[in-house]
Amino acid sequence: MRKAGWGLKTAAALTLLFLHIPILFVFLYAFTTDEASFRFPPPGYTTEWFSLAFSRTDIRAAVSLSLRVALVATMVALVLGTLVAAAVWRTRFFGRNALSLFIILPIALPGIITGIALRSAINLADLSFSFWTLVVGHATFCVAITYNNVIARMRRTSPNILEASMDLGARGWQTFRHVLFPQLAPAMLVGGMLAFALSFDEIIVTTFTAGNQQTLPIWIFSSLVRPRNRPVTNVVAVFVVLITLVPIILAQRYSRRSDEA
Amino acid sequence: MTDLSSKPPGHNRWATFLYGRPRVRLALLLAIPVVWLVGVYGGSLASLLVQSFYRLNPFSGTLERVFSFDTWAAVFTDANVAVMIRTVTMAAAVTAASVVIAFPLAYYMARYATSRMKALLVLAVLVPLWSSYLVRVYSWKLILAADGIINWFVERIGADAVLQALLDAPGIGGPSLSISIFGQFVVFTYIWLPYMVLPIHASLERVPRSLLEASADLGAQPATTFRKVTWPMAIPGVAAGSIFTFSLTLGDYIIPTIIGDSSPFIGLAIYTQQGVAGNLPLAAAFSFVPIAVMTVYLTVARRFGAFEAL
Numbered sequence: 361m362r363k364a365g366w367g368l369k370t371a372a373a374l375t376l377l378f379l380h381i382p383i384l385f386v387f388l389y390a391f392t393t394d395e396a397s398f399r400f401p402p403p404g405y406t407t408e409w410f411s412l413a414f415s416r417t418d419i420r421a422a423v424s425l426s427l428r429v430a431l432v433a434t435m436v437a438l439v440l441g442t443l444v445a446a447a448v449w450r451t452r453f454f455g456r457n458a459l460s461l462f463i464i465l466p467i468a469l470p471g472i473i474t475g476i477a478l479r480s481a482i483n484l485a486d487l488s489f490s491f492w493t494l495v496v497g498h499a500t501f502c503v504a505i506t507y508n509n510v511i512a513r514m515r516r517t518s519p520n521i522l523e524a525s526m527d528l529g530a531r532g533w534q535t536f537r538h539v540l541f542p543q544l545a546p547a548m549l550v551g552g553m554l555a556f557a558l559s560f561d562e563i564i565v566t567t568f569t570a571g572n573q574q575t576l577p578i579w580i581f582s583s584l585v586r587p588r589n590r591p592v593t594n595v596v597a598v599f600v601v602l603i604t605l606v607p608i609i610l611a612q613r614y615s616r617r618s619d620e621a
Numbered sequence: 622m623t624d625l626s627s628k629p630p631g632h633n634r635w636a637t638f639l640y641g642r643p644r645v646r647l648a649l650l651l652a653i654p655v656v657w658l659v660g661v662y663g664g665s666l667a668s669l670l671v672q673s674f675y676r677l678n679p680f681s682g683t684l685e686r687v688f689s690f691d692t693w694a695a696v697f698t699d700a701n702v703a704v705m706i707r708t709v710t711m712a713a714a715v716t717a718a719s720v721v722i723a724f725p726l727a728y729y730m731a732r733y734a735t736s737r738m739k740a741l742l743v744l745a746v747l748v749p750l751w752s753s754y755l756v757r758v759y760s761w762k763l764i765l766a767a768d769g770i771i772n773w774f775v776e777r778i779g780a781d782a783v784l785q786a787l788l789d790a791p792g793i794g795g796p797s798l799s800i801s802i803f804g805q806f807v808v809f810t811y812i813w814l815p816y817m818v819l820p821i822h823a824s825l826e827r828v829p830r831s832l833l834e835a836s837a838d839l840g841a842q843p844a845t846t847f848r849k850v851t852w853p854m855a856i857p858g859v860a861a862g863s864i865f866t867f868s869l870t871l872g873d874y875i876i877p878t879i880i881g882d883s884s885p886f887i888g889l890a891i892y893t894q895q896g897v898a899g900n901l902p903l904a905a906a907f908s909f910v911p912i913a914v915m916t917v918y919l920t921v922a923r924r925f926g927a928f929e930a931l
Contacts, residue, residue: 364733371725376742378722379749379814382760385770389763398766400773440654447650451643459651462658469912470872472888473669474662476895476908480672481665483901500662503654532639554751563755563875568895577755584759584879597756604752612744 383601390594413595419579423599426576429491430559433498434506437555438548440499441506449514466501474501475568482569489571497569498562502555509551509615510544517543550615553607561600576600673906677899684901692902696910701890705910708887712870715809716817716863722810723817723862724855730818731825743819750815758879761808765799765880772798795882805881809870816865824858825851857926864922871911887911 364372390409392402413419444463448456466474478497482489521543525535563577570578576596583593639646676691677684695701730742749757764770775784788794788801795801828851836846874888885893887910895904922928 364729368725368729368733372729375722375726375814375818376745378811379745382764382811383749383753383757385763386756386760397768398763399768400763400770440657443650444654444658447647447654451647453647459655459658462663466662468868469915470868470888472872472874472891473908473912474665476891476904477662477665477669479895480901480905481661481668484668484672496661500657503658526637557751561753561755564872567892580755580759581875581878584762593759597753597759600756601753605748608748608751609744612747616740 386594386597386601390591390598392591392594395591409591409595413592413599416592418574419576419592419596422574422576422579425491425494425573426560429494429498429575430556432495433502433559434552434555436495436499437502437506438552441503441508441551442510442544442548444503444507445510445514448511450519463504463507467504471501471562471564472568475565478565479568489569489573491573493569493571494566494573494575497565498559501562501565502559505555505558506548506551509547509554513544513547546614550611553611553614557604557607557611561604669905669908672902673909675902677902682899692906695903696906701907704885704887704890705914707884708871709914711806711809711886712867714806715813715870716866718806718810719814719817719862719866720821720859723814723821727818727821727825727858728851730822731828743822746815746818746822750819754812755875757812758808758876761804761811762799762879765797765804765807767797767799769799799880800882802881802884805876808876808880809873812876813866813869816869817859817862820861820865821855821858824855824861828854857929860922860925860927864919864927867918868911868915871914 388402389398391405391407392399393404393406394402441463444459447453448460475497478493478500482493487493521539522535525539526532530538561577563581566575566578567581574582577600580593580596580600583589639649673692674688674690675684675686676689726742726746730739734742766772772784775781784798787803788797790803793801793803793806795804798804832850833846836850837843841849872888874886874892877883877886877889887907891904891907894900894907919927
C-alpha cells in the first residue's frame with residue numbers, strides 16, 4: 361500500500377485539531393482567576409470556581425433536573441424503540457415505511473421544528489409545561505437512536521432461535537428473558553447511552569418544552585446570553601463535557617467489542 | 622429445575638396464540654409507539670399547520686383561534702425574505718467549507734489508516750458529533766473574544782493589519798471576531814463538520830482498491846484518477862453530509878445568539894416570535910420555510926445518491 365503524502369497528512373491533522381482544540385479552551389478558562397473578561401493568556405490559575413459551582417443550589421437543581429429528564433427519556437425511548445424494532449423485524453405491514461419515517465423525522469428535521477411543533481401542541485391542548493413535557497420532547501428524538509441500534513442488532517439475529525426456544529417448551533416470558541433479551545441487551549445499552557448523552561445536553565427542543573424550568577443547558581445558555589458569574593459557567597461547561605463524554609466513549613468501545621465477538 | 626414437559630399442554634397458550642396470529646402480535650407491539658410517534662409527534666406537526674392559520678389580534682395582541690391568512694401574509698415581508706436569503710446563503714457557505722475541510726480527513730481514514738487508527742479516528746469524529754453542542758459553541762466565544770487567543774496570536778505574529786482588513790470587509794466583518802459574520806461562519810462550520818466527515822468516509826470506503834489500480838494501470842495520473850474515479854464515487858457521501866450541514870444550519874438559533882452581530886436567521890426568527898414576541902402563529906408559519914427548503918434540498922440530494930450513502 362502506498363504511503364499517504366505529507367500534504368494529505370497535514371490537512372487531515374489540521375482538520376482533527378480544528379475539531380478538538382477549541383473545547384480545550386473551556387477547560388483552561390475554568391481555572392482562570394480572571395472574572396470579567398476572556399483574557400488570554402489567563403492572568404493566574406485557581407480551583408476556587410469548582411467549589412463555588414458545587415455549592416450553588418440553582419446549579420445543583422439544574423443538574424438534577426437534566427439527569428432525571430435524560431434517564432426517564434432514555435427509558436421511554438428504549439421501550440418504544442425496541443417495540444418498533446420488534447414489529448418491523450421480519451414483518452411487512454401496511455404503513456411500515458411511514459412508521460420508520462416518523463421515527464427518523466424528529467432528528468432529520470431541524471430541532472427547532474420538533475420544538476415549535478410540540479410547543480404549538482402544548483398551547484393548543486392548553487397543557488401546562490412540566491417535567492413530563494420535557495420527557496415527551498426528549499424521548500421523541502431519542503427513539504431514533506435506540507431504534508437504530510436495536511434494529512441493527514435484530515437484523516443479525518436469526519428469528520429461528522425464538523422458535524427453537526418455544527419448541528423446547530419455554531414460555532413467552534422465558535423466551536424473552538433468556539433468549540431474545542441477551543441478544544438485544546448490548547444494542548440497547550449502546551443506544552441507551554447515546555440517547556442519554558444526546559438528551560443531557562440538548563437545548564433546542566428543551567427550550568420549547570420547558571416553560572420556566574431550568575435544565576443544565578438552559579442554565580448555561582441563559583448565563584451566556586446575560587453574562588453573569590462567568591467563572592462558574594466555565595466550570596459547569598467542563599462538567600457537561602465530561603458527563604456526556606463518558607457514555608459516548610463507553611458506547612463506542614462496547615459496540616466495537618460486540619461487533620467483533 | 623422445573624420440568625417443563627410435565628406442565629399441562631395449555632401452559633404456553635399465550636405464546637402459541639400470538640405465534641399463530643402475527644396481526645395481533647403486531648398490534649400489541651405497535652399500539653404504544655404509534656400513539657406516541659404518529660399521535661403525539663405527528664399530531665404536534667399537524668398542530669403547527671393549524672396554529673399557522675390562527676392570528677394575533679393586531680390591537681390587543683391576544684391569540685385569536687379563527688381561520689385567517691393574515692399570519693402567512695406576515696411571513697413574506699421584505700425583512701423576512703432577507704432573513705431567509707441570509708440563512709440559505711450561510712447554509713450553503715457552511716456546507717461548501719465543510720466539504721473542503723472534511724474531505725482530507727475522510728480520505729485519509731478510508732485509504733491509509735490502519736484498522737486500529739481508523740477506530741480511533743472514527744471515535745475522534747463521533748465525540749464532537751454526539752456531545753456538548755452548547756459547550757462547543759461557547760468555546761468559540763472564548764477563542765474569538767477581543768482579548769482572546771486569536772487576537773493574542775495575531776498580535777504576536779504581527780498580522781494585525783490582516784485581521785483588521787477582514788473585520789472591515791463589508792458583509793462578513795464586524796467590530797470584533799466574536800461579533801462578526803465571519804466568526805459565525807467559522808463556528809457553524811466547526812459545529813457541523815463531523816456530520817460531513819462520516820458520510821464521505823463511508824462512501825470512500827466503498828471505492829474498491831482494484832478500481833484505483835485499474836485506473837493507474839490504464840495510465841491515469843493520480844490527479845486524473847481522483848477526478849474521474851474517486852470524486853464521482855464520493856459524491857453520494859458529500860450529498861448525504863450536505864443534508865445535515867444544510868438542514869442544521871437552517872434551523873439553528875443558538876449560534877447566531879451567542880456569536881455574531883445578532884442579525885436574525887430563520888431559526889432565531891422562529892425562536893424570537895414564539896418567545897419574546899409571543900406570536901406563536903407567526904413562529905409556526907415561519908417554521909414551514911425550513912421545511913419547504915429542506916424538501917427541495919432532499920429532492921435534489923436524492924438525485925445525487927445521497928439516500929444510499931446515509
